[in-house]
Amino acid sequence: MKKSLWQKYNDMKKLNSINENMSTDVLIIGAGITGVSVAYNLINHKENVILIDRNKCCDGVTSKSTGKLTYLQDLMYQKIVNTCGMDAAKLYYDAQKEAIRIVKKNVKNENIDCDLKQSESIVFTKDLKELPKFEVERRILDELDVNYSNLHNKFLLNDVKDVIKVKNTYVFNPIKYVISLLKKVINSSNILVYENSIATKIKKENDFFIVMVNGFEIKTKKVVIACNYPFFTIPGLIPFKTYVEKSYICASKTDETQNLNAISSNYPCESFRHYDDGKDKYFIYLNNSSKICDKLNYEKNYKQCAKKIKEITNNKPLYKWENMDVLTNDNLPLIGRISSYEKNVFIATGYNTWGMTNGVIAGKIISDLILNKKNKYVDLFNPSRSINFSKFKNFITNTMISNVKAYTFNLIRKNPSWYKNKAIVTKINGKRVGVYFDSKGEKHVVSNICPHLKCFLTFNEVDKTWDCPCHGSRFDVDGNCVKGPSVYDIKIDETNISN
Ligand SMILES: Cc1cc2nc3c(=O)[nH]c(=O)nc-3n(C[C@H](O)[C@H](O)[C@H](O)COP(=O)(O)OP(=O)(O)OC[C@H]3O[C@@H](n4cnc5c(N)ncnc54)[C@H](O)[C@@H]3O)c2cc1C
Structure with a gap:
């Protein structure tokens, strides 16, 4: 990064x-x-x-x-x-x-x-x-x-x-x-x-x-x-x-x-x-x-x-x-x-x-x-202070809409044109995966689902990371978690992948 x-x-x-x-x-x-x-x-x-x-x-x-x-x-x-x-x-x-x-x-x-x-x-x-x-x-x-x-x-x-x-x-x-x-x-x-x-x-x-x-x-x-x-x-x-x-x-x-x-x-x-x-x-x-x-x-x-x-x-x-x-x-x-x-x-x-x-x-x-x-x-x-109407309204506009948008947007838009084919989101053996093609043409395959709260990840082509658009976790192309809140990687066992 x-x-x-x-x-x-x-x-x-x-x-x-x-x-x-x-x-x-x-x-x-x-x-x-x-x-x-x-x-x-x-x-x-x-x-x-x-x-x-x-x-x-x-x-x-x-x-x-x-x-x-x-x-x-x-x-x-x-x-x-x-x-x-x-x-x-x-x-x-x-x-x-x-x-x-x-x-x-x-x-x-x-x-x-x-x-x-x-x-x-x-x-x-x-x-x-x-x-x-x-x-x-x-x-x-x-x-x-x-x-x-x-x-x-x-x-x-x-x-x-x-x-x-x-x-x-x-x-x-x-x-x-x-x-x-x-x-x-x-x-x-x-x-x-x-x-x-x-x-x-x-x-x-x-x-x-x-x-x-x-x-x-x-x-x-x-x-x-x-x-x-x-x-x-x-x-x-x-x-x-x-x-x-x-x-x-x-x-x-x-x-x-x-x-x-x-x-x-x-x-x-x-x-x-x-x-x-x-x-x-x-x-x-x-x-x-x-x-x-x-x-x-x-x-x-x-x-x-x-x-x-x-x-x-x-x-x-x-x-x-x-x-x-x-x-x-x-x-x-x-x-x-x-x-x-x-x-x-x-x-x-x-x-x-x-x-x-x-x-x-x-x-x-x-x-x-x-x-x-x-x-x-x-x-x-106080983190457990009470909720009033304005907070609830902001909860709907900020939290709910953002998360729903992040989930659905990425569900539909798996391979936006700006990835320039360096990374794609696809399914292998029924599992949603992200595939990054490095400069030598080698594939780096990881899970496309954030372990934190199961949001789909987007590819950040500048930093070469898979980023969670819900809560901000980030993973390198080999699946190592480089920023939380996730505490788990998104590596997958490559022996299970046949394509
Ligand atoms: C673009 C931008 C500009 C900003 N500019 C300003 C500014 O000018 N003035 C201002 O007042 N504020 C500014 N802020 C806000 C400010 O930077 C942050 O609010 C503040 O730095 C947060 O500090 P923190 O200690 O909570 O988090 P961090 O500095 O992120 O520290 C948290 C630490 O916890 C570690 N950690 C996370 N998970 C785990 C785990 N599971 N186990 C062990 N360790 C863990 C992380 O590695 C990290 O080092 C800005 C924020 C942004 C986004």
């Missing part, structure tokens, strides 16, 4: 993987910004902690974000007011500000070099129909006492119709930040960190949980699910509360950087920022965001993103990548105890593409719950 700009800063040495049965007080599954933040907050406490990741640590969604650390998150406040009310929007705003304070404090206390820079955040629209929404957002920001302005910057993007801008927000290099915290975690006396260690099953036994990792048993009192999208459906029923969105991102070198970052409110969104690592300067540009069941012409999406960044910077992109995140039907993340009857299983997901702040606040909420401390955001983000 294509590497992001940030991944080149991941200088972690190879870590051990789980290769024996173990026991601990807390097991954290997933070493992205969420899992590492939880672990960091547990340093030097009496709890013994194990942190695991199925791949290399800090190589998931966090390593492919745009690294904006802001409370101005497109038109988020009116979305929350519409589904959960003004009090929820106020508390959400407090949480975002607190997350920014926590990052600043950690950077200062730990002397972290992550290129944290103050940067104006801008939300803009190019669509006249969006203007009334900007008025609504301004009224809500007034109520929240946010100091904003409507002044247009000298924009790199044309046709902007309206702007909301705030000053006291930041951008950073997310990987340098998370890796620095992870190194502190690794050096602590109460936490062990393992990579290439995949959790596949959790079962309860009396007061303990047994988590299967690489086929070994980890016995633990508490489990933190920090894997972006959980690998199980029950408890939590996350697939019914969420849907997944994907975007394409390019970064090219530029001569000067500006202290601003921006996102459009219109759909599909555009977003950009600058980055200066002290040696090189980059412009980072994102577009073509969509639900993962839409825009399945991967090559076209990459090309459009690359064309746009070339228009803006006059330079070819040096980095091109795609990323996906989990969105919730009520626009609030799901952070805390996974259900009211499962007190010792914690989850953090559904950041609605704003996980730099929400991952950090999740780290605080979950570590507070583990340490029996009070936290004022527990009810706001």
